[in-house]
Amino acid sequence: MTSERTSMTQADPTDLSLEQREIADLAFALGAKYADRRFDDHDASLDQWRDLSAAGLTGLSLPEEHGGAGGMLDLCIASERIAAGGFPAAKLVIATAIAGTVIARHGSEAQRARWLPGIAAGTTRFCFAFTEPEAGSNANRLRTRVTGAPGAMRLSGQKTYISALESSEAMIVVAADPERGGLTLVVLPLPCEGVSHHPVRMSAPSFEQQWHVFYDDVAVPEDGVLGERGGGGRVLFDGLNPERLIVAGQAVGVGRWCLARAAEYASQRVVFDVPIGAHQAVQHPLAEALIALEGAWLLVARGARLHDAGRPAGLESNMAKIAACDAGLDAADRALQCFGGSGYTEDTMMLQRFTYMRLLRTVPVARELALNHVATAGLGLPRSY
Secondary structure (H helix, E strand, O other): OOHHHHOOOOOOHHHOOHHHHHHHHHHHHHHHOOOOOOOOOHHHHHHHHHHHHHHOHHHEOOOHHHOOEOOHHHHHHHHHHHHHHOOOOOHHHHHHHHHHHHHHHHOOHHHHHHHHHHHHHOOOOEEEEOOEOOOEOOHHHOOOEEEOOOOOOEEEEEEEEEEOHHHOOEEEEEEEEOOOOEEEEEEEEOOOOOEEEEEOOOOOOOOOOEEEEEEEEEEOOOOOEEOOOOEHHHHHHHHHHHHHHHHHHHHHHHHHHHHHHHHHHHHHOEEOOEEHHHOHHHHHHHHHHHHHHHHHHHHHHHHHHHHHOOOOOHHHHHHHHHHHHHHHHHHHHHHHHHHHHHHHOOOOOHHHHHHHHHHHOOOOOOHHHHHHHHHHHHHOOOOOO
16 A cells, blocks of 8 residues: 555545545544554553544534534535544544534523533543443443433443443433333433442453443433423434444444555565565455445445435445444454564554454444344335344
8 A cells, every 4th residue: 555545534535525635644644643552552642532523523513603613514525534634533423413403403592502602622532321231232222211200310220331421521311201101311410429340351452441331320410301202312423423434434444444554565575586576366355345345335335425415324324334343343354464473463463453343243232233233224125123
């Protein structure tokens, strides 16, 4: 790969505006700045977040009147380029893509004025509490409940695998609302009385600490409900589609980083008098991985453009997440094989990238659940859940 190809968004640059190309170059530099740090180096993640905030990238896709700029495609470009630089920005998924989108689309005027400027500036960070021990991400089986009359609502239950609670100023909680027969999304400032937590012990590298979270009859703030009470299904999916797209962009970026390192290594590593990159056994697997990444990126861009146009993007977002995480994992696997034994050392960090890509194939949203949506929405097959 030439330096030109690895320093800009791999999609045809003529499809991008000058401003988007500038976003791409800036984002790539802020990923490359931390490329020698481990993915589970939480100090590096926080330092990078401050850099992203100072550069204005934390406000991408948010309304201009609240300090934001651009659309979802711009945020996807930034997410992909940061990851391609070498150190993805996981917080863009939760704070900007999920919380920012949900509040911008469904928050009251007062909620937008309270939360969006801080999200755009990177000073108000959110975590997102959805998954549960017995339900996973099946919204129909959530046991966390909100009850009570407006102004006196209470929240009780448990969540698990909640990212970055320790570095967040607020939390969005998805809860069942038996009195209204649906889901209700609430915002809690952190710390919050009645909310306790303890860490999940992870083996895979994670940019942010994972937490078990418990709600013991928590008082919901008077202005804490996002959207209509009991109508949280639509609110939820307006946040989950951006999540799929930004994770997909990140997966493509990590895959491209792996391929770029593998191509550089294969061009320099000489065995039996010629570089190993001259052999078809190395060239073809890496070339196939690049093709898959390019195709996945086009799905990401398609989903982002639909989102920006206000059109349904659930099918495209799920397809993009599946394709990008499959392609990113395959690229990491082939790059790891290219490095041979060196791929398992700390010097190359290849195994860490491979492990992280394997994690993204599972979370957020299991690949099988995303495929269920593609089958029903794309093919008209009966629902299995």
